[in-house]
Amino acid sequence: MSLESNIKASIRDVPDFPKPGIMFKDITPIFENQVLCNEITEGFIKAISVKPNAIVGIESRGFLFGILLANKLNVPFILVRKAGKLPYKTISHEYALEYGTSKIEMHTDSIKKGWNVLIHDDLLATGGTADAAAHLVEQQGAKVSGFSFVVELGFLNGKQKLNIHSNNITCLAQY
Numbered sequence: 001m002s003l004e005s006n007i008k009a010s011i012r013d014v015p016d017f018p019k020p021g022i023m024f025k026d027i028t029p030i031f032e033n034q035v036l037c038n039e040i041t042e043g044f045i046k047a048i049s050v051k052p053n054a055i056v057g058i059e060s061r062g063f064l065f066g067i068l069l070a071n072k073l074n075v076p077f078i079l080v081r082k083a084g085k086l087p088y089k090t091i092s093h094e095y096a097l098e099y100g101t102s103k104i105e106m107h108t109d110s111i112k113k114g115w116n117v118l119i120h121d122d123l124l125a126t127g128g129t130a131d132a133a134a135h136l137v138e139q140q141g142a143k144v145s146g147f148s149f150v151v152e153l154g155f156l157n158g159k160q161k162l163n164i165h166s167n168n169i170t171c172l173a174q175y
Helices: 002-009 028-032 035-049 060-075 126-141 156-162
Strands: 014-015 023-026 054-058 079-083 090-096 101-105 117-126 143-152 171-174
Touching: 002 028, 002 126, 002 171, 023 126, 028 035, 035 060, 035 101, 035 171, 054 090, 054 126, 060 117, 060 143, 060 156, 101 126, 117 126, 117 156, 126 143, 143 156, 156 171
Parallel strands: 054 079, 054 117, 117 143, 143 171
Antiparallel strands: 014 023, 079 101, 090 101
16 A cells, blocks of 8 residues: 555544534544554655755644654754743744634744754645744744645645745645
């Protein structure tokens, strides 16, 4: 089976979560299969066209493969979290949600000017959170060298929002 097929076979569909009408793609069963986790990490590494100076992981499921990827590449792993969760000086970016807004933050001393940074999260939907993370990276004077996601919900067109930062967008499984 292909990597995409193995990922899809492990993902659990949860109807009406977090609200009625949503079919949630639950990636947590993937973490019960270490062989698949290693294959996913290697799949991301093979897709990298420019070796990053750092990996940015978006809270919270972006931390899971993000740290594995950073460790394999021997580069720093940088946390992007919801507002108020990081203990040191931060920069923030507010972005629109379907109803209202949200804000994410990163430490001010995490990224060096001129770095190439890969942004990782578990799932690409509308692209709003990854776009906000890209703005944080760019505010620090670094370049977004690409994005990586385990799953893409292609019908929500999230890639379109991210292309302004980088057209190097890796999604290992598409729905």
